[in-house]
Each structure stands twice: as C-alpha cells, then as structure tokens.
Amino acid sequence: MIEMDKITKIYDMGEEEVRALNGINLSIQEGEFISITGASGSGKSTLMNIIGCLDKPTGGSYRLDGSEVAELGDRELADIRGRKIGFIFQGFNLLPTLTALENVALPLVYQGVGGSGERKQRAKEALEQVGLGDRMRHLPSQLSGGQQQRVAIARALVTKPSIILADEPTGNLDSKTGAELLELFTKLNKQGHTLILITHELNIARHAKRRIRIMDGRIVSDKGVGA
Amino acid sequence: MFSAIFKMALTSLKNRKMRTFLAMLGVVIGVTSVTALIAIGQGAAGDITSRINSMGTNLIVFSAMQDADKIRQDDIDALKSSGPFLDIIPIIQGQVNAESGSRSVRTSLEGVTPEHAEVRQLNVTSGRFIRSIDVEQRLRVCVVGTELATELFGNTDVVGRQVQIEGLPFLIVGILEGKGQSLMGSQDNRVLIPMTYAQTITGSKTSSTWYASASSEAEVNNAVSMIESMLKKRVGEDNYNVYSQSEMLKMAGDVTGIMTAMLGGIAAISLLVGGIGIMNIMLVSVVERTREIGIRKAIGARRAHILLQFLAESVLITVIGGLVGMALGALLSALMGSILGVSSSFSVGTAGLALGFSMAIGLIFGLYPAAKASRMMPVEALRYE
Numbered sequence A: 001m002i003e004m005d006k007i008t009k010i011y012d013m014g015e016e017e018v019r020a021l022n023g024i025n026l027s028i029q030e031g032e033f034i035s036i037t038g039a040s041g042s043g044k045s046t047l048m049n050i051i052g053c054l055d056k057p058t059g060g061s062y063r064l065d066g067s068e069v070a071e072l073g074d075r076e077l078a079d080i081r082g083r084k085i086g087f088i089f090q091g092f093n094l095l096p097t098l099t100a101l102e103n104v105a106l107p108l109v110y111q112g113v114g115g116s117g118e119r120k121q122r123a124k125e126a127l128e129q130v131g132l133g134d135r136m137r138h139l140p141s142q143l144s145g146g147q148q149q150r151v152a153i154a155r156a157l158v159t160k161p162s163i164i165l166a167d168e169p170t171g172n173l174d175s176k177t178g179a180e181l182l183e184l185f186t187k188l189n190k191q192g193h194t195l196i197l198i199t200h201e202l203n204i205a206r207h208a209k210r211r212i213r214i215m216d217g218r219i220v221s222d223k224g225v226g227a
Numbered sequence B: 001m002f003s004a005i006f007k008m009a010l011t012s013l014k015n016r017k018m019r020t021f022l023a024m025l026g027v028v029i030g031v032t033s034v035t036a037l038i039a040i041g042q043g044a045a046g047d048i049t050s051r052i053n054s055m056g057t058n059l060i061v062f063s064a065m066q067d068a069d070k071i072r073q074d075d076i077d078a079l080k081s082s083g084p085f086l087d088i089i090p091i092i093q094g095q096v097n098a099e100s101g102s103r104s105v106r107t108s109l110e111g112v113t114p115e116h117a118e119v120r121q122l123n124v125t126s127g128r129f130i131r132s133i134d135v136e137q138r139l140r141v142c143v144v145g146t147e148l149a150t151e152l153f154g155n156t157d158v159v160g161r162q163v164q165i166e167g168l169p170f171l172i173v174g175i176l177e178g179k180g181q182s183l184m185g186s187q188d189n190r191v192l193i194p195m196t197y198a199q200t201i202t203g204s205k206t207s208s209t210w211y212a213s214a215s216s217e218a219e220v221n222n223a224v225s226m227i228e229s230m231l232k233k234r235v236g237e238d239n240y241n242v243y244s245q246s247e248m249l250k251m252a253g254d255v256t257g258i259m260t261a262m263l264g265g266i267a268a269i270s271l272l273v274g275g276i277g278i279m280n281i282m283l284v285s286v287v288e289r290t291r292e293i294g295i296r297k298a299i300g301a302r303r304a305h306i307l308l309q310f311l312a313e314s315v316l317i318t319v320i321g322g323l324v325g326m327a328l329g330a331l332l333s334a335l336m337g338s339i340l341g342v343s344s345s346f347s348v349g350t351a352g353l354a355l356g357f358s359m360a361i362g363l364i365f366g367l368y369p370a371a372k373a374s375r376m377m378p379v380e381a382l383r384y385e
C-alpha cells in the first residue's frame, strides 16, 4: 500500500544543498509493524513527513494505496491526513488553547463526524485508551511532557486510521508508561493498523516485526521484511 | 461542523481579549461616527425643511437686486387685487443694537405689518402682535423674541417694559412664540417693529423683499409668473429673484444633501481606518498562528476549514463591534442633536451600510493571509516559530 521509488528530499540552502533523503526505495504492506532507527539528522523525520503527506519529496515517486501522491489536490491530501493517517509528532504539536479533550476531538471535526456529543465520546475513549481519562479538561500547558505525548497519541488514534506514524513516541515517557504504550501499539497492530515508528530505543525497535535503519538519507538495513 | 468551527473562532477571540478589543474598537468608532454624523446631517436637513414649511403655506418670496425703489406700492396693490394672491407683504430687515439699562444685544430687526402674523405664522405667547394703527401712526412699539427678552431682562415677562433700539425707546407689546435653534442661528433673537418705523431705523426708504402668499397651491405657478412679469417690467430681466416654497425646499435639499454627504465622507474615512485596523490585526494574527494552521492541516483540516475559521473570527469581530457602534451612534447622534439644537434622525440603513463596509474590509484583508497560510504544506507551517 505504501510504495516509494527513488524518493529524494533536497533542501536548497543557497550555496550548498542538504540531501535529507537520498534515494529511498521502500514498500510497506497493510498491517506491518515497522521501526525506523538512525542517527540524529539521518532523515527519519523527513521520511515520516513525506509518508504522512505533510511534505512533498523533491524527486521520486510515492504511491499510497495505488494513487500517486504528487498528483493529489489539497482537498484529497487533507482527507488522507484526516482519515487514513494518524500522525504522532516528535514535538506533540497540540493546540495550546484547547483542552486535552478538545485537542483529541479536533480531527473528528474536520472529518465531519456528527454531533459534538459523539465527538466528545470518541475523544474520551481515545484518552482512556492512553490512560488519560482523568486529565481531559486540562490545557496542554497544565500537563507533563509525557501526558502531552499521550494526548498527541490519543489524537492520532481517535479517527481509527489505517496507518499510524509515530516520531519518537516514547521519548518523553518513563520506562513503565513506555512499556504500556508499546503494548497499546502491539494491540493496535494486531487489530490491523499499519504501524511505523521512529525510535532510538533498541528495546522498542526490537518489538517491531520489521526494522529499518537509515543513514545519511539512505536505507542501510531492512530486516524482517514479510515476517 | 460549522458550529464547532464557529465555537473555535469564539474561543480564539476570547483567548486574545486585548487584541479582539482593539480590532473591535476600530469598527465601533467607524460605525459610530458614520451613524452619528449622517443622523445629524439628515436631522439638520429635516429641520431646515420644516422651517421653510413653517414660514407659511404657498409662500412666494421675491426681491429686486437693484432699483427696488422703482417698484411702487401701486404695483404691489395691482398684484394683490389680481386674484391668485391672498396677500403680499413687504419685508424690511437689518441688524441693530437693542439695549436695556447696561445690557446691549445685537439682534435682527424686522419691519412688519399685521398681515405678517398670518402669512409667516408668527404667533405671540403673551401681549399682542403689531396692529394696523401702530403701522399707520408709526408708533414705537415692538414684539420681541424669547431669547432677546431673556438676554436683556433675564426673563420673558417683559410686556410693558421699554427697550432702546438704536437709541430710540420702544414699548414691548408682545412676546413671540419660541421657534428654537436652527443651524442658521437662533430664531428667537429678534425684534419686530411697525413696517413704517423700520424704514426710519434701517435707513431704507422702501422694501426690496416681499413675501406673497398664493390663495391656493394650484395658484402658486400662476402667481409666480405674474410677479415675474411685474418685476421684469420694473427692474428688468436678471435683476430679481422669485422663489416659491417648493423651490426653496429644493434648494435647501440640495445644500443639506451636500452637507450630509460631506459629513458622511469624513466619517467614512474613520470607518476605513477602522477597517485597516482589523486588517492589520488579522494579518498579524494569521502570521502568528501559522503553526496552528499547520497543526490543523496535519490532522485533516481542508483549506476551506481554515478559511472558514478566520472568516468566522472577522465576522464576529465586525458584527459585535458594528452592533455596539450602531447603539453608540444612535446615542451620540441624540446627544449631539440636543447640544447643537438640531434634531437627529438615526437610520438603521446607514448604520447597516457602515457595518457591511467594515465587515467587507475585515474579511477581505483577513482572508488573504489566511488563504496564503492554508496553502502551505503542513511541515512548512509547523516549522514556523
């Protein structure tokens, strides 16, 4: 369902250019559980942003569920981001003026999910899923880093997307909550969600069925394909 | 979904109270000033119209610009007896000093005959008007306006007292009914004396202005052409003016129309400034919220959703500000009206127009940056600090 062919991302910095991605060939099937590791600056986030349709590659072809992403219009891209993909950002990216519950319910607003009652109910369920049922009325600034991380995860889960992309989702969590989260991810994967997560923690990467390593914008190892 | 986006717009306005207030202030001031100034302008126009109407019905004013002495009493009498006229009365006017004890007031003097009372609708509240015998015998009696009475004597209970007009003592026999302020000045600071004595005081032997009243509205045109042919014969073409009441109303309407347009124009500038204020704040706000736009897009907001949210914000600002402005404008116009002594006519139409205008400005200039931000790829917007 995800097919990448010679994907490049080049930042033109005037005199020199930064090749953040340098020819990525990648094919991911529905229901896979993939970890991506690599040194800082190796291009992990850049790749993830392109997979999540938040960014456009400089070159190459990216096909998602059979359609060439470069040819999609703004509206179709918005709908893909809203329905198909749940994105958990490295820096949370919560809206500071909305409560945890409102942040989580927001994707449902843009999806056109009916009444506010239904949206609240679904947001509440998502927050309970990540163990934040008791912090729903808090603003992000009133939550700890780990709690904000979990609000961001709940927001990605609330639409029940087929692909979940997570950029260092356990980075701000203690090992106990990290383990709980990993359990949650495993469960989601069993339910059929495709899971791609960036991490630098090897014991988390180990839980993934397929492990990809990136260095200088290239895939240097890809273990467990089809496992 | 609409209500959810609308609610978010409201929340974001609440979260930026000071900024919302400032943006709103521009609209409030703009709509207030347009509403109030146009109300004053239209009110003043109404005053002038009703003043012209109060001068008497079917009134015709005519005057000779030179050679007024060539118009003899015979000519006037001939017109009078010719049918379409109820009456024709000469007017003698001038500025004089009126004194009582140590107080001296500059006032306007008019020479009148008893017929003036009816033709020009001049009523006395106490005492009596000038009588035929006063005119025939050139008696030194006068009727004064309420303002003049108050300035000279401190009250209006002055029938039977004496006033010095250009040094000559006159007996006050009546007080004129108050007509109030108008934009052309007070109508109550005046003194009326017998026509025959006015000629002595102002130094003009004959009148150069006459008030004629036609016997009916249908006769006005006929009366005007008779007056014109008499004037043409006596003082020659181009040397006279004849105005019927409807012509005066039209002229006054033209003048007050220009005045209202000028007031409205000045006010519209403040409205424009208010609109620019909104635009400024929307611009800053959108740029500042680029990251927020990025987040919303990343979780599935379409371009239309983003635009709708900013649209809702500007609409809220302008509608609330505009309604406050309309209320203040109505209040201010009433207040200014009572201070300036003119009536004000608040019109919901102009207020609505002002509101619509500021709204349009807020929308146009708020939407442009929002549209720009909503076109960015989410990563670019998210990277914005």
Ligand SMILES: Nc1ncnc2c1ncn2[C@@H]1O[C@H](COP(=O)(O)OP(=O)(O)OP(=O)(O)O)[C@@H](O)[C@H]1O
Residues within 6 Å of the ligand: A011, A013, A018, A019, A020, A038, A039, A040, A041, A042, A043, A044, A045, A046, A047, A090, B383
């Ligand atoms: N907007 C940008 N302009 C220029 N260069 C950029 C931009 N974004 C990323 N880069 C560069 O692209 C390379 C890859 O960045 P990326 O964020 O993908 O790294 P990463 O693997 O996610 O690192 P980390 O583990 O620290 O998050 C880096 O060298 C970075 O400096």
Ligand SMILES: [Mg+2]
Residues within 6 Å of the ligand: A044, A045, A046, A090, A167
């Ligand atoms: Mg990164």
